[in-house]
Ligand SMILES: Nc1ncnc2c1ncn2[C@@H]1O[C@H](COP(=O)(O)OP(=O)(O)OP(=O)(O)O)[C@@H](O)[C@H]1O
């Protein structure tokens with residue numbers, strides 16, 4: 001009994017931190033309509049900055065709390081700087097660009113933090129005056145956690161007062177509803193939004209700095225917390241402070257007790273909880289329908305053209321690619337094999353985004369599921385390569401079938417969050433189910449059959465399978481299936497009214513894209529000889545998005561061009577530096593701000609303006 | 616004669632690629648009420664929005680109180696003393712009446728009447744009874760009063776009123792006309808867009824008639840009432 005009470009209390013302490021971070025995220029979303037992926041980065045840097053300050057000044061209670069406050073304020077300033085430098089330019093962009101742009105910041109901050117504080121985990125000192133524990137029904141409970149538990153409701157109350165009892169709060173609420181009208185009344189929305197980012201990021205920094213006495217400060221904190229905060233915000237209802245509070249409490253308890261019952265899969269529990277809540281209450285526990293605006297279309301709806309000679313061009317390209325082994329060495333072939341695999345991966349995501357308007361933030365789930373499927377078949381069943389390769393799209397397709405049923409129920413940001421949640425489920429299974437997946441060590445020794453062991457042979461195999469699948473995907477795009485998808489993307493209601501079951505087609509597309517990504521994953525596993533949980537992690541999903549975006553969303557050829565450029569950049573340029581995250585992050589931000597139409601879009605834009613000038 | 620409070624010349628405005636306004640020109644003198652008239656889609660709303668800096672793209676000579684407005688964003692224009700009352704009301708529905716007024720509040724301005732919530736509640740007694748009520752639970756007429764009151768909280772010297780009588784019951788229309796006359800008496804200048812001749816003739820000194828984004832006729836309100844030809848060409852439905 002007393003043990004359960006202490007467990008519940010520690011759940012409350014977790015909930016308090018979760019609420020501090022999520023409240024900032026939900027406030028920023030409520031006002032700017034941007035889901036800020038970099039929110040966790042402010043938490044992490046807040047913890048690092050807090051650690052440094054506490055090491056130096058944290059010997060006395062005043063010094064400790066002063067350090068925590070200073071770290072929070074510093075994060076607020078950084079958040080305001082990000083609003084001015086980046087977010088301001090993204091308010092009118094499709095959410096894909098907003099998510100990607102802020103993810104670019106995540107990467108940049110990761111490298112800058114590693115540069116400033118080093119790669120080692122840091123252990124901070126305990127809070128002076130709160131080092132001990134008190135007995136609750138004869139069970140010891142840390143005093144510091146008790147303070148945290150009190151802090152949650154305190155911050156909620158203060159935020160409520162700020163938004164409901166001050167002029168600034170009133171202006172923010174007004175600008176949230178109607179920015180243009182507020183500005184016509186003399187309110188400068190830009191300054192208001194900068195202030196909101198200050199507040200939101202300061203809350204994240206506060207959450208981070210408060211962790212210093214409780215747990216090690218690490219470079220992984222950012223992604224861990226931001227994904228949990230996403231769940232809290234989505235479960236609570238996007239933009240709702242009280243909802244975030246309630247959801248934090250529930251998820252804190254879920255984690256505290258989940259770890260007793262299913263210690264291996266606590267993360268899975270959290271994401272399943274989110275999926276269930278979203279199906280039962282589409283706008284979250286306390287969210288309101290109108291809180292989420294009609295989402296900006298993810299794509300500029302340019303009709304795809306079949307292009308007169310595309311078929312012959314594709315065949316010529318294929319022949320050219322097939323001839324490469326006659327001249328190229330092993331290294332080039334390995335590289336090219338990977339490019340071809342990634343092209344299929346990107347093209348499968350493009351099917352969802354370009355045709356369906358469905359921005360998936362967890363496409364790596366299917367790539368990774370295919371890779372793990374092949375690897376497990378080889379490792380645990382001794383399956384030969386052809387069978388293991390055939391298993392990859394099947395397993396990924398089945399996974400996508402289940403996840404897709406949930407995901408296509410929602411569109412826009414919620415779809416992105418749901419796909420992210422399912423990818424995180426897959427990732428946490430690969431990461432936590434040590435006995436089967438080997439956890440962090442992955443699965444090694446996944447080599448091709450002897451007939452395909454040569455670099456050229458495996459390259460040809462890859463080319464044939466990927467080429468064939470790409471051809472199928474392209475056929476699907478111009479078949480009635482593809483037209484139905486596009487009709488659903490451009491006007492869901494109109495498509496429904498002429499009898500197209502949009503959701504069903506989206507579900508089919510989800511499964512098709514998942515299977516294709518799964519095949520790519522299986523091929524990747526044999527190309528590399530090993531699989532690791534990173535194949536299912538968020539950065540892998542983002543890689544796919546970047547490839548699609550680099551190539552340009554509007555064209556079918558875009559993802560292919562994107563895969564080539566991105567992979568060469570990643571393996572040839574970024575491998576030259578230890579700071580590849582910094583480079584990649586900056587590339588993503590530049591892409592989002594400067595070349596939103598991608599390489600192919602940029603080139604065809606150049607061409608058409610050239611043609612116009614000559615005409 | 617001193618410079619008019621507001622001078623517009625050669626006003627052009629676009630929505631995307633659509634060229635909506637082409638050469639609108641008008642002036643509003645101090646303490647004057649000018650009616651901007653024209654049929655549905657003539658460009659009245661767009662003219663007021665363009666003055667306020669609320670269209671994506673515009674070009675014009677725009678002078679207000681000796682200042683050039685043509686490069687300023689909306690909030691700067693508002694802070695110079697231009698009050699804008701949109702036709703679709705756009706009250707902040709989640710905010711209470713008092714909070715809506717608070718959003719509009721700006722420091723008093725020399726040369727313009729200074730408003731407080733109490734003075735506005737005296738002008739619009741209906742609003743006084745619902746200070747704590749949220750915008751979602753107000754009638755159309757009450758919302759129109761609130762929109763006007765909210766803009767007055769900025770202590771403007773020029774009011775841009777977009778179709779104040781549209782969709783209101785006759786009794787409310789009379790209250791609205793009375794309010795405009797009171798504001799003029801307080802020294803405010805008003806540019807209002809109207810389709811209703813009776814409302815315009817009840818409050819305006821001069822009129823400016825536009826059609827498909829171009830100026831067609833300018834003169835005194837009495838002159839417009841006397842000119843059957845102009846009314847038939849540009850105003851009759
Ligand atoms: N957001 C917009 N995008 C494109 N065109 C617009 C937009 N708003 C208005 N228009 C067009 O601009 C023209 C002028 O519209 P405006 O609203 O200024 O007319 P109005 O005189 O105020 O009409 P009403 O009496 O109906 O209010 C119309 O042809 C209208 O279709």
Ligand SMILES: [Mg+2]
Pocket residue numbers: 659660661702777778
């Ligand atoms: Mg109008």
